[in-house]
Amino acid sequence: MTSEMSSARPASRAGDAARDDAGSLAGRAGPEAVDRPSGLAAANAAQFGSDVVAEMLRRLDVPWIALNPGASYRGLHDSLVNHLGNTAPQMLLCLHEESAVAIAHGWAKVTGRAMAVAVHSNVGLMHATMGLFNAWCDRMPMLVLGATGPVDAVKRRPWIDWIHTTRDQGALVRHYTKWDDQPASPGAARESLMRAWWLANSAPQAPTYVVLDVELQEAALPAPLPALDPARFMPPVVAGPPNDLVAHAAEILAKAERPLILAGRVSRDPAAWDRRVALAEAIGARVATNLKTGTAFPTEHPLHPWPISTFPGDGLIAAMREADVILSLDWIDLAGTLSVLKAPPAATVIQVSLDHQLHNGWSMDHQGLPPVDLMIAADPDATVAALLPALGERKKPAAAASPAVPAPAAAVPAEGPISVEHLARALHAALGDAPAALAHTTISWQGQWWPFRHPLDFLGSDGGGGLGAGPGLAVGAALALKDTERLAVAVCGDGDFLMGVTALWTAVHYRLPLLIVIANNRSFYNDEVHQERVARMRGRPVENKWIGQRIDEPAIDLAAMARAQGATGFGPVERGDALAPTLAEAVAAARAGQVVVVDVSVAPGYGTVAAALTRAP
Numbered sequence: 001m002t003s004e005m006s007s008a009r010p011a012s013r014a015g016d017a018a019r020d021d022a023g024s025l026a027g028r029a030g031p032e033a034v035d036r037p038s039g040l041a042a043a044n045a046a047q048f049g050s051d052v053v054a055e056m057l058r059r060l061d062v063p064w065i066a067l068n069p070g071a072s073y074r075g076l077h078d079s080l081v082n083h084l085g086n087t088a089p090q091m092l093l094c095l096h097e098e099s100a101v102a103i104a105h106g107w108a109k110v111t112g113r114a115m116a117v118a119v120h121s122n123v124g125l126m127h128a129t130m131g132l133f134n135a136w137c138d139r140m141p142m143l144v145l146g147a148t149g150p151v152d153a154v155k156r157r158p159w160i161d162w163i164h165t166t167r168d169q170g171a172l173v174r175h176y177t178k179w180d181d182q183p184a185s186p187g188a189a190r191e192s193l194m195r196a197w198w199l200a201n202s203a204p205q206a207p208t209y210v211v212l213d214v215e216l217q218e219a220a221l222p223a224p225l226p227a228l229d230p231a232r233f234m235p236p237v238v239a240g241p242p243n244d245l246v247a248h249a250a251e252i253l254a255k256a257e258r259p260l261i262l263a264g265r266v267s268r269d270p271a272a273w274d275r276r277v278a279l280a281e282a283i284g285a286r287v288a289t290n291l292k293t294g295t296a297f298p299t300e301h302p303l304h305p306w307p308i309s310t311f312p313g314d315g316l317i318a319a320m321r322e323a324d325v326i327l328s329l330d331w332i333d334l335a336g337t338l339s340v341l342k343a344p345p346a347a348t349v350i351q352v353s354l355d356h357q358l359h360n361g362w363s364m365d366h367q368g369l370p371p372v373d374l375m376i377a378a379d380p381d382a383t384v385a386a387l388l389p390a391l392g393e394r395k396k397p398a399a400a401a402s403p404a405v406p407a408p409a410a411a412v413p414a415e416g417p418i419s420v421e422h423l424a425r426a427l428h429a430a431l432g433d434a435p436a437a438l439a440h441t442t443i444s445w446q447g448q449w450w451p452f453r454h455p456l457d458f459l460g461s462d463g464g465g466g467l468g469a470g471p472g473l474a475v476g477a478a479l480a481l482k483d484t485e486r487l488a489v490a491v492c493g494d495g496d497f498l499m500g501v502t503a504l505w506t507a508v509h510y511r512l513p514l515l516i517v518i519a520n521n522r523s524f525y526n527d528e529v530h531q532e533r534v535a536r537m538r539g540r541p542v543e544n545k546w547i548g549q550r551i552d553e554p555a556i557d558l559a560a561m562a563r564a565q566g567a568t569g570f571g572p573v574e575r576g577d578a579l580a581p582t583l584a585e586a587v588a589a590a591r592a593g594q595v596v597v598v599d600v601s602v603a604p605g606y607g608t609v610a611a612a613l614t615r616a617p
Contacts, residue, residue: 030482031510032090037081044083045224050075050217051083052186052225053145056193058088059230062116062143064107064479066092066100066506068127070120072147072164075217077118089116092479092506097124099472099503101131104142106439106476109294109459112267114141114200121147121164125172130466135207136176137365138463139265139355141200143193144177146170146211151184155215169211175362178206182213187225189216191233198234203379204354239354241378241386249327249350249374249383250390256325259285260347263296264331265355265380268455272381276329277301279384282391285327288316291445292332294460295452307447308458312337323347328370329380330355335368350374352383412576417603420519422579424449424491427517430583431489434591439477440470440490442519443526444605456486468499471516475503478512487513487590494520494551494558497597501561507595508566515590516562516597517583520572521604522552528604562597571599 046052053076057065069077080091094100097119104117119128125146135142149165150156156165166172170180179199183192189212196208253259261280266272276296280287280303287297291310299308306315317340320326326345328334330353338345351372359366376383412422420442428450438450438458452458459477462469474490481488492500497518507514523546531545559569568589573582582598590596 029511031092031479031512032087034510035086035091035093037086040082040085046083047221048075048079048217049186049189049219049221050079050212052221053189053193053212053217054079054084056190056230057116058084060193060197062089062114062197064092064104065089065116065118065145066094066103067118068094068097068100068120068124070118070124070147071160072121072124072149072214073118073145073212073217075214076145076147076212079217092510094506095502097127098131098468099475099500099506101128101135101142101144102469102472102500102503103476103479103506105131105135105138105140105463105469106459106473106478107480108135108140108142108205108476109138109439109473110268110437110456110477110480112205112269114143114197114205116143116145118145118147121149122166122169122172123164125169129173130464131469131472132173132207132209133176133363134462134464134466134469136363136463137465138460139205139358140207140463141205142207143196143200144173144207144209146209147217148182148211148213150215151213152215161214170209173207173209175360176207176365177209178358180209180211182211183216184213185216186221190225190228194230194233202237203239204358206358238382239379240382241352241376243386245374245376245378246383246386246390249376250387250392252325252348252350252374253283253285253327253387254391256283256285256348258319258323259283259325259327260319260323261285261287261297262326262328262331262334262337263287263289264329265293265353266296266329267381268294269381270455272384273297273455275381275384275388279388282388286319288312288319290332291441291447291458292461295455295458296329299447299452308452309447310443310445310461312340317341320345320347325350328352329384333367334372335370338370339368344371348373350376352376352378352380354379412579414577415575418573418576418579418600419605420444420602421446421449422576423517423519423600423602426579426583427489427491430580430587431487432587435484435486436489437477437481437486438490439474439488440492440496442491442493442496444519445491456481467493467496470496471500472503474514474516475507475512478507478514479510482512487515487587489515489517489590491517491519493525494518494522494556495524497558498551498556498561501558502565504562504565504567504595504597511593512595513590513593514595515586517586518558518571518597518599519602520558520599521602522550522555523604524549524551525604558599559597562595562599565595567595567597569597569599571597571601573598573600 149161181192183189200208289308326347328351470492478488528545535542559571562569
């Protein structure tokens with residue numbers, strides 16, 4: 001530690017010594033080497049209902065199952081360990097169900113595919129609901145396995161089995177899962193799992209939920225079940241666009257003089273990324289992207305003239321007014337985005353989305369009903385792939401455009417307050433040219449601080465707009481990236497980190513390299529912004545906005561909380577001249593295989609984001 005880093009407290013030597021004794025994380029095996037069972041029988045045919053469930057998970061090629069243990073699925077737990085040997089799938093022990101779901105969510109953000117989660121009875125499911133709602137709003141797949149006490153009342157243990165048995169457990173999450181079921185036999189469980197896996201991974205993607213009765217799990221099989229091939233029961237669903245609609249869209253786009261593409265929910269596939277760039281260049285369309293989703297277009301491209309943002313800025317608003325065609329690739333809240341025009345757009349609007357298939361009316365996550373002139377109910381990636389050849393010779397040279405030149409970053413003051421912008425730019429500099437995946441950001445994040453050049457450079461938001469998901473999302477991303485050169489990085493607010501900090505233990509236990517930087521303003525500052533607006537509207541004292549919001553007196557030692565999970569903790573970093581050297585050391589430690597947390601004290605403030613957060617409809 002250099003003298004310039006005097007205001008940053010390093011990791012405790014006790015923690016360092018433990019790591020030294022075991023060897024560096026970078027030099028050790030990954031999660032597959034953790035929690036290996038012993039004494040397995042040589043011949044291990046399925047004997048119980050839960051063995052059938054476990055075998056089906058393996059046949060479905062489920063790699064991981066994140067869980068917090070519970071007696072309601074003790075049969076399945078035993079089967080995963082003593083029947084399958086805790087591999088394919090391997091259990092990931094989590095300290096809270098919401099973290100288990102967030103980890104599966106983060107995995108899906110990188111891979112585009114589901115992994116499994118197990119939650120204990122009704123009580124575990126209620127813990128998991130916020131994470132499920134996040135994944136639902138983010139349209140991310142996962143297979144969630146629940147369990148219930150014996151449905152047959154005469155088989156329930158006194159008290160505990162009664163309070164952990166629910167007549168219709170799926171009703172707790174039915175409004176924000178794609179499908180749920182409670183099979184009554186091992187044979188039915190196989191079909192239920194296949195359907196749940198198939199639906200979760202088919203567009204539009206979302207979580208599915210299957211409840212396993214204790215009796216189903218623990219009863220001995222009267223006879224072996226017949227073999228089956230899961231692939232025959234889960235045919236690929238091609239969500240491609242109809243040829244006539246593609247031809248119509250291509251004709252409209254080819255004639256457009258001022259086309260605009262709103263690139264929303266799309267995949268992390270590099271080939272699809274290249275096709276989006278080719279489409280924009282072919283029709284000379286300017287492109288906007290959004291921080292609510294993973295990055296969909298290179299933000300430094302000349303046709304991406306505005307910084308990626310959560311809310312439309314002046315440049316995008318002007319472009320929507322000027323556009324003669326707007327192509328929405330599953331843009332989140334198309335109606336809300338267009339509403340800033342105060343009148344329906346003059347442009348012809350082409351909407352490419354399957355999202356309407358999930359709208360059920362319980363949650364308003366479907367957003368407003370947008371004006372649409374041509375609807376293509378298809379996968380956006382497949383539609384772009386079809387549009388390119390359909391344009392044929394009608395392609396035209398790209399329109400002259402250039403990206404906005406951001407104002408130069410202000411120097412980090414040696415002693416003054418550190419802003420979130422200072423933190424972002426310093427972190428980006430510390431990471432250098434080595435690949436990283438930004439798995440989470442704060443509400444105050446602004447796109448001009450960090451360029452995105454690859455579909456995995458930024459993974460989007462938590463989906464549901466709550467707090468507590470950031471650490472778990474980052475751990476899930478780290479799990480998905482464990483065999484790559486790309487480091488999972490997250491910037492969390494202090495409130496978000498405090499609610500999800502125990503997810504870090506899972507990352508440490510399973511040896512997943514990860515870097516989390518906390519933008520610590522010691523406040524639930526989003527609500528300070530809202531209290532200020534209310535006070536101004538009512539002519540009341542703005543200076544009282546902090547009451548009931550500040551996380552101070554005492555200040556919480558967030559780095560110590562990270563160390564308590566086994567991670568390496570730095571901070572609080574309170575001086576500007578300590579920021580760059582601390583982040584450099586933190587990046588080096590994370591790239592060496594450690595889970596690292598840096599607590600940076602930042603000045604409160606959301607900049608231009610605050611106005612958008614509180615603007616009237």
